[in-house]
Amino acid sequence: VRAVAYGEFGFPEYSGEASGRIDTQSPWIVRITPEDDVIGIGETIKLIFTEAIAAESLTGEAFTLREMVIGTPIGGGANDTTYVKLPEAMYRTEVGGSDITFYFDADFNATYDGALMAISVDGITDRASNPMDSTFLHVLEVENVGATQSRMSSLGLAGEQLEDGTVQLSWMQYNAEGNLNYLIERSADGDQFEVIGSVLSSEAESFSYHDETVLSDQAFYRLRIQRTDATEAYSRVAVIMDAGLAQPLSVEVFPNPIEDDQVQFTWFSKGSEADVSLEVRDLRGVLIHSEALDVTTRDLQQTVKLPGHLETGMYLLQVSQGSQTQVVKFIKE
Template structure:
């Protein structure tokens, strides 16, 4: 592999990286546990029980890849506890969205001063290039490295870590000084020997920043960070891909199924991002349990888009439409189930209340057609797994009260496999 170095401001040598496709695989049954884990869901607490991160400036929590994330607006930054990277082997992993590129701004910078640090720059202007290419990079500097050191890019500049979209960044350094960078699950850079003695050679670092540099004249970052983790080991490529799969899924913004004036069922859904997605599948069922493939639709790419399909031959009675997305590696995730019923009059509808569910108590008004019959009630989640079922001997009024201990989410309630309705718990 051809190495590529260039001189930059302050006489540095840098590791440059390029963005790549997001790869998503099934998570391992057992993953290593991180030393620290900041989810930034409305706070800066460490999910592993360590010290909370300290915010300088405004605490800005915005929508993240899952739950909330922390937004750096160019006036604020975060400080993590001292000595947080003092380990022979280390992995730093985070979801990051660069909102505005600024020269020498940092995703993270752990160190003590301008002579001792380990940092990831989101952007560096490469002045040696006539076109003024821009590059992100991983750097380390201390008395052992003898200067700011990095490694090689794959491909030609310019590179961008992401164009105002989420990417998953992972940096590893082992005790022998081998440094690697991964973006969206794929390795895109490596230095085989210049991060000498690993990050432990930095000692107990006191200035451990997110969004801020050790150099006061470097600007504060404009970015969003979510799910920030540090491990005291070098994660394997497979473990990094498994982590990547849990952090950046396809984001569905809407999914609906409606009966049109011609008696057909119109299916529409939309996404705001589709990292690693290959295609969508809609399956159809008349009982909510046994599904058959109805149609598949190719992905429109990482930025997402609007999709539609039409069922010109829906069955009389309940029609369940299950939407799933299939990754490029073959993994499948169910995104939702929608129900459209045909041939049922008003007197035959199933009524449940309150919906959304409150205090776990649900009242069911059964249709007149089954008032005098025994009633089988089933509640299933969006994957089709039955989470509640009961049998009631009828012969009385058409109202039944259930006590359902459900987690927050969407469910499907069925009575005698003939009448169904959506149910939600907030």
């Protein structure tokens, strides 16, 4: 390479020549540790590239660490894998030349024991702004094992769907002195979590929480652990698949309009043995008839005889079971 300039009379004047190499080579990963793909207590994950990485390129979705959450459908079928982003409270990253290193929270192995972690790298550039030319994906397993290969106490969040369709969660004690409170979080998609309850920490060996919401499809659960030093940690995610053990309350009136002042109806639910009640009201809310229904009458046609003096018009049939209520409008001609 040389420079050229034009003098007063238009003649070119050349500089001396200089040679060099323009970096157009894409960076790629040549090594990852731990080499056995198992993250033990106190271990880090290190990605080693062919050249120095631009720290400013580690933004957005270019560089993610996610937990692989595998759900097994009830009754068989292909497993359903969801990638849940690891909360930032559980790790930090550092860039040092050609290395990227993950450092984990002190409780990481206890709360994520057995989890699969997927590292995804896409779009990272070197210091010459050359991007990676392919997506990198690597999976490692978390083990709560110390330097002496002895297994430590793990939180072990687990859950099951009960016969009424609700979910029972359970977990073990692992840090009685350091933990203050367990916040239970639930998500429908593994992305947006919300707090649904809490359990105070104690000296107990195990804890449990009953989510009274009837499960439909699937739900993701995790614990947000509030510690005595005002910091927080998270548990691995437990996914619960709906086994079809419960179905919500439903009510049907047929025929509608009714005939001969008789309301013929059926009601159905599955998974709940709570008491069932029936009410008939007019549109002003005035009670016309009420009775208790036997749970053994579900899915059987039943009849309510209305007073003959009722005016023609629209009325309401309400059936309630536990926290569920269904209201059906019917017409008397």
